[in-house]
Structure formats: structure tokens, C-alpha cells
Amino acid sequence: MRLFNKIVMGIGTAAVLLTSCTKNFEEINTNPNDPENVPTVSLALSGSRVLMDNIRDEWFAGRMVTPWVQYWAQVNYTEEDRFQYRENSNNSTFKALYGTVMDFERIIEIAEDPELSGAYSLAYGNPNNQIQAARIMKAWAFQLITDTYGPVPYSTYGSKEENPDFNALMAHEGVTNPDYVSQERIYADLLNELSEAVAAIDEGERVFDRNIIFERETAASWKKFGNSLRLRIAVQAQKQGVPGAAETIAELANGENLITSNDDNAAWFYDGSTLKGAPMYKAYFVNNRTDFAVAKPLIDLLKGKTSTNGTANPFADLTDPRLFRYAVSVNVDETHFRGGTVEDAQSLDPADYEGIPYGVPSEVAGAFAMSRVSMPGEPVLAADAAEIYIEAAEVYFLLSEINGFDQANYEAGVRASMERWGVESADIDAYIANLPAASEETVLTQKYIALYGQPHQAWSEYRRTGYPKHLIKKGDFTGANYLDGNAIIADAPMGDANDVFFAPLVDIDDLPARVNFAQEEELLNPAGYNQGKALIGEDHQSTTLWIFK
Structure with missing residues (x-):
């Protein structure tokens, strides 16, 4: 033995x-004499x-x-x-x-x-x-x-x-x-x-x-x-x-x-219990670490806006209905989650969603009250959330890539992702009807969107492909303007000395490679x-x- x-x-x-x-799951009997x-x-x-x-x-x-x-x-x-x-x-x-x-x-x-x-x-x-x-x-x-x-x-x-x-x-x-x-x-x-x-x-x-x-x-x-x-x-x-x-x-x-x-x-x-709930549920509502908000680059991508780094959005002027699942509107806070009233309070107007600028110093981030930025969505922070190993959407995007970035698998990947996140069928159909054609950029950017909640695979995909292009790098405008404890969220530099540009604390020009x-x-x-x-x-x-x- x-x-x-x-x-x-x-x-x-x-x-x-x-x-x-x-x-x-059921109880499993074990032998106490053979631990x-x-x-x-x-x-x-x-x-x-x-x-x-x-x-x-x-x-x-x-x-x-x-x-x-x-x-x-x-x-x-x-x-x-x-x-x-x-x-x-x-x-x-x-x-x-x-x-x-x-x-x-x-x-x-x-x-x-x-x-x-x-x-x-x-x-x-x-x-x-x-x-x-x-x-x-x-x-x-x-x-x-x-x-x-x-x-x-x-x-x-x-x-x-x-x-x-x-x-x-x-x-x-x-x-x-x-x-x-x-x-x-x-x-x-x-x-x-x-x-x-x-x-x-x-x-x-x-x-x-x-x-x-x-x-x-x-x-x-x-x-x-x-x-x-x-x-x-x-x-x-x-x-x-x-x-x-x-x-x-x-x-x-x-x-x-x-x-x-x-x-x-x-x-x-x-299983949704306090002791064995999903990791981010426990972080927020058991350990009381409400330390995270959805980042402005992602919110802007889902709203069809140009990135603060100046990169054009491949889905310009399209509002992705996953926005309302990935994040909550700025008026929703922790009390709504604890009270079970998120759905009643949440706005479905994209204008009511705002991401926190990414890559800013701590004092700048602290100047943005949580009431001004979007927390992660209710399905993301659910106690009974499913943490994905691999899902249908990713497989469809892989199939699209190896088949020359074909349209059918591209659309199937978007549909599978939206269905998993509980988007209504009519909203899925409307979004897909207005999607730009399949290409390297559109397929791989949609894959990034679908991998929300699976950050390590999204990181690997970025290092492999260089997509998506909207991510903030060293020297890019973060979307923040800051002076004396007051912070403004802006879509483009305001042109004064208070614009905040991304300055990593480690000598890296891109995302970390490892x-x-x-x-x-x-x-x-x-x-x-x-x-x-x-x-x-x-x-x-x-x-x-x-x-x-």
C-alpha cells in the first residue's frame, strides 16, 4: 500500500x-478507525x-x-x-x-x-x-x-x-x-x-x-x-x-x-450557505470586504463606448444586455443585496451604470463614493453562484477561431454566454441581429466578455492574442481627474494637470506577463x-x- x-x-x-x-450532496460515511x-x-x-x-x-x-x-x-x-x-x-x-x-x-x-x-x-x-x-x-x-x-x-x-x-x-x-x-x-x-x-x-x-x-x-x-x-x-x-x-x-x-x-x-x-457559499459572496457578505467595483473599461465596453485609452469599441453604440447582470446601477448598494431588494432597486438605463476608473492611486479610488460606481451584479455575488471550469460559450469561440473566425460559432458563443447569465431571449436576438461580422477582434473581444468571472483564463487569452484592445496600459488615461480629495469620472482627458494616467508600481508596460x-x-x-x-x-x-x- x-x-x-x-x-x-x-x-x-x-x-x-x-x-x-x-x-x-449526501452524507458520506467514513471509518473513524481509518482516518x-x-x-x-x-x-x-x-x-x-x-x-x-x-x-x-x-x-x-x-x-x-x-x-x-x-x-x-x-x-x-x-x-x-x-x-x-x-x-x-x-x-x-x-x-x-x-x-x-x-x-x-x-x-x-x-x-x-x-x-x-x-x-x-x-x-x-x-x-x-x-x-x-x-x-x-x-x-x-x-x-x-x-x-x-x-x-x-x-x-x-x-x-x-x-x-x-x-x-x-x-x-x-x-x-x-x-x-x-x-x-x-x-x-x-x-x-x-x-x-x-x-x-x-x-x-x-x-x-x-x-x-x-x-x-x-x-x-x-x-x-x-x-x-x-x-x-x-x-x-x-x-x-x-x-x-x-x-x-x-x-x-x-x-x-x-x-x-x-x-x-x-x-x-x-x-450550495448557498453562509459557510459554503461562493468565494465572492463570502468576501462581500461574510467577511465584509466590499472592496471591489466593476471597472470602467468593462462598463464602457458593455455600453458601446470608446475606451479612455482612445481605442474604438468594436461594438460601438451597442448596449450589451449582460451589463445588467454583470453589474448593478450606481444606486444599488450593499443594503439592497442583504435585504434581497436588488431587482426592485436596479435601473435598466445604461446611463445609470458607471465603472470605477482602473489603475488609479489609492487616494483617488477612495474619493469615489460607492454610490457613484457600480458594484458587481447580483448573479456574480450570489451565495449559490456556479464557478466555471469551462463552458459552452468558450468552446464556441474556440471553434470560431479554428474555423477561420466563422460567423455561426461566433453567434452561438454570444448566445450561450447570454443564456447562461439569464438574459431574455428577445434581448439576445436583438443584440445578435446588430452584431458586427465575425473577425479576429470581434470574436476574441466577445470571448473576453464571456469570460467575466473567469479572470485567469481571460488573462491567458490576452497574453496569447493581445485582445481585447480597450484595456488601460502604462501612460493611458484612467478616466479620473483628481484634485484635493475631489475626483471626477471622465471619458476623455480634461486637459489639465489633474488628469490621472496609469502609472504601475512595477516596471511593466503591458499587463503582467506572469x-x-x-x-x-x-x-x-x-x-x-x-x-x-x-x-x-x-x-x-x-x-x-x-x-x-
Whole structure:
């Protein structure tokens, strides 16, 4: 029997395994005399939820990546908006990500262990299918990790014999200082892992005995998820000629066996309770951190306005009906959310929506009263929000791109996004009827809009494609004019010395290209840390990752 080292890379989720839930979660009986081993379904539930807890929270998402892609901006402390993040947050995030991935690794160990599989895997589904589901979840997580940092410790299943340095998550085998692996090799293996996992799923068997990340889970659901993730990774990898990327795109270009309905979206569905509600609900209404407003660049994009950086809006003069779901009108505040009166109070006049200028100093942001800017919308801050792994809208935009930015998939992506956000059918039809034709800019900008709430993927898309073009960069006008504690929101510079232009606190001309390696790694894994530095060149936020060159 392989022993499980629960301290590997920060793993400490055993205590919360049995508190995880989905909409159809039931109590799972465990053996109190064998606390080290838990059912695979518990690990799947825990890993899937805690992963979203960690990446969509008020820190990694709220104070770092969500502002960087200018969906939101902070209303008080704007250092992170200007790229100066807190290193303790980076250390915590790095450890938490690997700790969560260990849940999926443990599923594989249990399902393969003849002494454990019967009681802890077979009793809760099909062991083989559980292994493949865990491989898919690991691939999803490792793509996010490598897109964040670059070279990182990596773990595989199908090719570990040929790649002994794919040795993350192996403290139980004596590997306490895992190697850092290049993105070239990680991306090639991600495609291989996903291809093998999808092919090995038996559609005649259940995966787990309850829903994990689908509302109506089947083995076919996991195949569609795996294939959709393959397509995402292949499109991102094709420019660099990653082995398997072109073949994957050719295989999936017809749209079959992919997530093309919102009914099939892969997501963690929070249960709406105070303790286990969605991350941003807890940030706002449990932790009382009402620190974020919707950023002016996004509000202006949705209202069809020209960006304050002077870039023309590809959807000029079109009001996107998702505006009323992504944000609330300026008259709506926290009391309406707590009192359940948002819908009654919210205006449907676009003129009543205003974004907070992005990239301003803290004293300027603090001068904008919350009554002057739009908070995130009610569906965004709902306790029972669904945090998306991958959805139909993204898949349609990928299909449009690989099919020459075709019109049909472009429109299908817009429709799928609007339907997921609860936009009325008549409003969807009217908007699509007035859409400009599909092009690289229109498809990829609509993809950015659809990825609202999924900031890390939006960040990857920007680094890959350079879209959208409306984002504020170093030296651009922020939309603020400020003097002696008084702040004005303006669509263009007012022409005096009080106009506020974006001045990052880190020497970066564009959006951050990456997050620096966690500082604790230099102390705890110096050999691996030095490997990572040698592979990437310079450990700096401006260093372009290999996959995005």
C-alpha cells in the first residue's frame, strides 16, 4: 500500500473533505478507525470545491488577476491593481494550488490500490473512470499553474516512467524538492494526458455515484469536459508547435463530443450557505470586504463606448444586455443585496451604470463614493453562484477561431454566454441581429466578455492574442481627474494637470506577463527554484512565458 503524506506541498484538506457539497450532496460515511483513507468521491468533492475557493477568492482573483484584466478595480487599496501584489498571498496561493491537486492525485492512488479500491473507490463509482476524471482535473489545474508562473513542479500519470523529473506530489516517495519543468514539456504532456484519459473513459459506467462538477453527471460529461479542455490547450499551444496540438484541433474542429450546451458546463455549484457559499459572496457578505467595483473599461465596453485609452469599441453604440447582470446601477448598494431588494432597486438605463476608473492611486479610488460606481451584479455575488471550469460559450469561440473566425460559432458563443447569465431571449436576438461580422477582434473581444468571472483564463487569452484592445496600459488615461480629495469620472482627458494616467508600481508596460515564483520556494526548494529561473530567464512579472511568445 502506498502511504499518503498529508503534508506534501501544503496539503491539509482532509479536515474539510466531508463538509464539501454539491446541490445533490449526501452524507458520506467514513471509518473513524481509518482516518487516513477517505472515499474517492470525498476527495473529488473537496478538490473541486477548494480549487475554486482558492482561485476565485478575494485574493488571487479579487486583488490580483480580476483587476489585471480590468473586470473589477479596488475601491480602497489599489497597489495590486497597479501590479504590486502581496508576496504572502502568492506564497499561500502556490501552496494551496498544489495541496488541492493532491486530492486528485490521491484519487488515482486509491483507485489503483488493491487494498483500498473496493472500500474507497468501487463503492462510490467506477475506479477506472475515477482515475480518468482525476487526470482531467489535474490537467485543468496544471494549465492554470503553468500559465501563472511558467516552469513549475509537474505531475503526470501516463508518462511518469519516461519523465522522472515530473515528480511533484511525490513526498510519499521521498521527493521533497521536486524539479521545475519547462512549459514546452508540460504542454505536450497535458495534451497527451487528456487524450489518454478521454479515450479510457467507459461511457457504460458511472464515474462517481453523485454529481461532482456537472448538474447531471455522466461519463459522457467527463469526456466532453476533457475534449473541451484539450481544445483550449491545443489552441493555446499551436503557435509554438507543441506536439499533438495541430492533431487535436483537426480532430475536434467539427464540434463533436465537446461542451456545446450550458447544460453540460463544467462548474462547481455552490450550495448557498453562509459557510459554503461562493468565494465572492463570502468576501462581500461574510467577511465584509466590499472592496471591489466593476471597472470602467468593462462598463464602457458593455455600453458601446470608446475606451479612455482612445481605442474604438468594436461594438460601438451597442448596449450589451449582460451589463445588467454583470453589474448593478450606481444606486444599488450593499443594503439592497442583504435585504434581497436588488431587482426592485436596479435601473435598466445604461446611463445609470458607471465603472470605477482602473489603475488609479489609492487616494483617488477612495474619493469615489460607492454610490457613484457600480458594484458587481447580483448573479456574480450570489451565495449559490456556479464557478466555471469551462463552458459552452468558450468552446464556441474556440471553434470560431479554428474555423477561420466563422460567423455561426461566433453567434452561438454570444448566445450561450447570454443564456447562461439569464438574459431574455428577445434581448439576445436583438443584440445578435446588430452584431458586427465575425473577425479576429470581434470574436476574441466577445470571448473576453464571456469570460467575466473567469479572470485567469481571460488573462491567458490576452497574453496569447493581445485582445481585447480597450484595456488601460502604462501612460493611458484612467478616466479620473483628481484634485484635493475631489475626483471626477471622465471619458476623455480634461486637459489639465489633474488628469490621472496609469502609472504601475512595477516596471511593466503591458499587463503582467506572469506572477513571480513564490518566495518561499527559494528557501524550501532552492534547487527547483534555480531550475525554474534558468528555464525562464528572469523571474520578473514582465518576463513573457514561452507559451505566449
